[in-house]
Amino acid sequence: MTNADCTPEIFGGGGVIWRVYNGSLQVVLVHHGTQGDWSIPKGKQDPGEDIETCAVREVLEETGLHCETDLYIGAFHYIDRYNRTKVVQYWSMHAGDDEELHVLSPTMEIDDARWVNIDEAVNMVTISRDRLVLCGFVGSYNLYTASSKSYQANLDVAKAPFLAIRHGSAGDRGKFKGSDQKRPLDEKGTAQASRLAIYLAQFPIDTILSSPAARCTQTVEPFSQLTGLSIETTKSLGEGSFCSTKELLYEIMRPGTLVCTHGDVLEHIVNQVAITSGLTVPGLGELKKASMWIFNGSSNGSTASEGPRFKVAGYLPPPRT
Numbered sequence: 001m002t003n004a005d006c007t008p009e010i011f012g013g014g015g016v017i018w019r020v021y022n023g024s025l026q027v028v029l030v031h032h033g034t035q036g037d038w039s040i041p042k043g044k045q046d047p048g049e050d051i052e053t054c055a056v057r058e059v060l061e062e063t064g065l066h067c068e069t070d071l072y073i074g075a076f077h078y079i080d081r082y083n084r085t086k087v088v089q090y091w092s093m094h095a096g097d098d099e100e101l102h103v104l105s106p107t108m109e110i111d112d113a114r115w116v117n118i119d120e121a122v123n124m125v126t127i128s129r130d131r132l133v134l135c136g137f138v139g140s141y142n143l144y145t146a147s148s149k150s151y152q153a154n155l156d157v158a159k160a161p162f163l164a165i166r167h168g169s170a171g172d173r174g175k176f177k178g179s180d181q182k183r184p185l186d187e188k189g190t191a192q193a194s195r196l197a198i199y200l201a202q203f204p205i206d207t208i209l210s211s212p213a214a215r216c217t218q219t220v221e222p223f224s225q226l227t228g229l230s231i232e233t234t235k236s237l238g239e240g241s242f243c244s245t246k247e248l249l250y251e252i253m254r255p256g257t258l259v260c261t262h263g264d265v266l267e268h269i270v271n272q273v274a275i276t277s278g279l280t281v282p283g284l285g286e287l288k289k290a291s292m293w294i295f296n297g298s299s300n301g302s303t304a305s306e307g308p309r310f311k312v313a314g315y316l317p318p319p320r321t
Contacts, residue, residue: 013055014042033111037126064105067093075282139199160256168192170215192290195319197222283315290318
């Protein structure tokens with residue numbers, strides 16, 4: 001089975017609605033009475049409807065707020081409680097500056113909706129993938145909040161995500177004089193690395209693994225400096241040096257681990273996840289530099305011979321620079 005064989009059964013869209021209130025960043029969470037969970041507004045795509053329009057409509061139906069999309073946050077593929085495969089794409093949506101328009105009026109299956117400070121929201125959402133979306137939202141706005149500390153303090157290790165990123169922009173390979181291993185990040189790549197540090201700081205990471213190539217270690221260096229975590233390099237993540245066995249992939253894909261590598265190796269890793277987890281991995285077709293892939297859900301019960309299994313596969317596009 002390849003990544004393409006895992007076509008989702010259901011497509012949907014959602015939105016992180018935000019405002020700044022009394023100096024604090026707040027987002028909207030909704031409560032489903034039938035399910036008893038707090039979550040980000042989202043819902044299923046209607047026939048003939050594009051995903052972005054779906055996200056705006058679902059936000060209106062669940063909160064009563066008329067919003068427009070702001071920034072694209074990313075996409076998450078998962079298996080829902082009915083054992084259906086679903087992919088949901090998320091946008092941030094600014095509620096505007098007029099507080100009179102911030103009144104929430106939940107409809108449909110929603111029995112409550114609230115404005116919640118972002119640090120509280122990260123821990124208030126019931127489902128872990130919504131935490132990942134909120135973390136991506138915070139990173140997309142280049143914000144550093146206390147959410148990462150509270151998230152890590154209250155997060156079970158088995159729920160910690162595995163993250164993989166492609167190194168940042170590193171100029172023209174053909175124009176660099178010297179060993180390609182030493183080719184550094186260019187100005188854009190350096191900016192991407194700084195922004196990625198803010199993204200990554202929102203996630204519970206305790207291990208950094210990188211290709212020995214300078215452009216990879218430099219991509220995760222700002223995050224290493226921010227957190228105090230050391231960077232471990234391994235040749236198995238080097239360009240052209242595929243992780244050729246499931247056993248090795250199983251060791252690399254530990255919860256709470258960040259991997260920085262090259263496009264060819266990254267493609268191999270995410271396709272392996274698709275095979276063992278039965279998930280489509282969003283963003284695989286582009287493999288843009290400085291993009292991030294998130295795999296979440298306990299892999300307990302799988303063995304080295306089977307390969308790692310995850311319940312959620314997410315994609316965050318390159319940070320704005």
